Each structure stands twice: as structure tokens, then as C-alpha cells.
Amino acid sequence: MSKQGLVYCIQPEQYDVFDERISKPICIKQVENGIEKGSMVFQELDEVNFAKNPLTYFPPNNVGLLLSICKRHLVDAKKLFKEYIDPHIVNHSFVDAETNKKEFLKEKSKIVADYIEAIQICIVFGYTALETFSNLSITETYQYKVNVKSRGVVELYDKKAIERWVSLADKLSKILPEIYETKKIETTKFWSYFIKLEKYRHDIIHQKTIERTDFYKTYFNKDIFEICASAEYVLKFFYEAHSDKQRTNPLWPWLINKDKEFPVTFDFKSENYEVVGNLFEGNKRYNKKNR
Numbered sequence: 001m002s003k004q005g006l007v008y009c010i011q012p013e014q015y016d017v018f019d020e021r022i023s024k025p026i027c028i029k030q031v032e033n034g035i036e037k038g039s040m041v042f043q044e045l046d047e048v049n050f051a052k053n054p055l056t057y058f059p060p061n062n063v064g065l066l067l068s069i070c071k072r073h074l075v076d077a078k079k080l081f082k083e084y085i086d087p088h089i090v091n092h093s094f095v096d097a098e099t100n101k102k103e104f105l106k107e108k109s110k111i112v113a114d115y116i117e118a119i120q121i122c123i124v125f126g127y128t129a130l131e132t133f134s135n136l137s138i139t140e141t142y143q144y145k146v147n148v149k150s151r152g153v154v155e156l157y158d159k160k161a162i163e164r165w166v167s168l169a170d171k172l173s174k175i176l177p178e179i180y181e182t183k184k185i186e187t188t189k190f191w192s193y194f195i196k197l198e199k200y201r202h203d204i205i206h207q208k209t210i211e212r213t214d215f216y217k218t219y220f221n222k223d224i225f226e227i228c229a230s231a232e233y234v235l236k237f238f239y240e241a242h243s244d245k246q247r248t249n250p251l252w253p254w255l256i257n258k259d260k261e262f263p264v265t266f267d268f269k270s271e272n273y274e275v276v277g278n279l280f281e282g283n284k285r286y287n288k289k290n291r
Helices: 064-087 099-137 160-165 168-180 191-203 212-218 223-242 286-289
Strands: 004-009 026-032 035-048 056-057 143-149 153-157
Touching: 064 099, 064 223, 099 168, 099 191, 099 212, 099 223, 153 160, 168 191, 168 223, 191 212, 191 223, 212 223
Parallel strands: none
Antiparallel strands: 004 035, 026 035, 035 056, 143 153
């Protein structure tokens, strides 16, 4: 399938990261006999086809967009807690309130609802970022083997079956370490935070009794911010292992990068590329079609 893109610059060091949610470009190098003959940094373009007025843009990174939502609301939740909830700083006793008691309780209730909303957005979008990352990391040819000792058989899961039937915890602990050649993720300090993240996400999505709100109270435990940040910790774990082997790919979002790294390919073939326009004249094919 052909892709449309912009030659953003020539060398990787010329690239500016203008928005951490946008997909990474690819640096395409032409090398002959071990000598670099040329290069270009190719940024993919996409369009929304409004009639005679297409919206052209650099597409966002799927994982990066989800992680951005999580991180933004984590900042909001921390601010709310520090300014209005932290029991070491804020007096919550309505008996001691000098203002109208009912108004005092109403204001506290609004703050709690805002805080819970921010935490739940963190949990759901952080978890979804990891689910998306895991599914995108698994290739079409990958097979996951499970020994079912009670039945004496080995079950084979292809990509679709893994996406549907294997838990995210198993994808992260059993499948991705094999794909990215990492140590056991269960030995890391943040793994226990992820386990809670998964539980809290399920509590939100699979609520069985709408009146039950006790699980909200866990959001006031001192480890909640680490739990919300565990999605980023997990992504960094796999990124750093992959990056240490001098490998990177468009799947990785800028949001977990320590350095400005993006994919490089040496498979340049001029016949695979066609110039169809520029920033000054636009897409010549589109302009010709709509005259």
C-alpha cells in the first residue's frame, strides 16, 4: 500500500520534535559500498477527504496519543490532590468550616468528583495505551504456546487469538519479553503497580453494582500516582531494552524517548518513490483532479 509523506529534512539531527503525540518519521539512507550517498527524513502524511478541501496532517502515534491523555490527567489529579485534598495540608472537617456547612460539603463533593474523574481517565487510557502497544508489537506470524498440563496438550495462539484471549498481564510478562528480548518484567519495582492498574481498570469497565463506590476510595491511597504512571514505566522498560540493541521503530512514541531517536532504513530504491508535489504547490495529482 502506497503512503504519502513529506521529505521533512535531510539529516536526522535537523529534525525538530514539534509535538510528542505525532508519529516518528523514518530516516531513509542510500548507502553504496559502505558509503552514504544521500538521506532524507520522511514524515508520513494523512488526509481527511472533505469535498474539494482535504485536511492534510502528520498522523499521531496511536500509543503516544493514549499515553498523552493519561499523563495530562495525571498532572491534573496531582494538582487537585495537592491543593484541595492532601489531608496533611487541607482541613476537611465540615464541623470546623466557617462558611455554610451545606455549601462546604457541596464544594468538597465537586472536588472529589473532579479528582476521581481525572484518576479514572489516567487508569483507562494508560491501560489502553499498553493494550495497543502490546497488540501492535505482535507480528502476524507470531505464535504463543501454552502448555495445558491438566489436559496434556499444547495450545497455539496466533495474533488474533492472542489479542482476544490472552490477558494484558500475560502479553507483557510472557510474550513481549520474548519479542523484545528483555529480562523478566515481573522482577521490576513497577510491576506491582501495573497489576493494580489492571485491577482498577477492570473495576471501572466491569462495574456490576452501580451503587457500589467503595473502589473509589483506593484512589486516595498513597501509591495511586505510581499506579497511574505504571503505563509509562512499562513502555520505557521495553523501549530501553530495544534501544540498547540499537533498534527503534515507528511504534515507539516520543513521550518515552530519552533521546531524539527514530527509525533508520538503508533500503532506499528510487523506483519505490514518486514526487507528487511540494509545500508550495501542494499535491499535483489532487490539484489536477479538482480543477
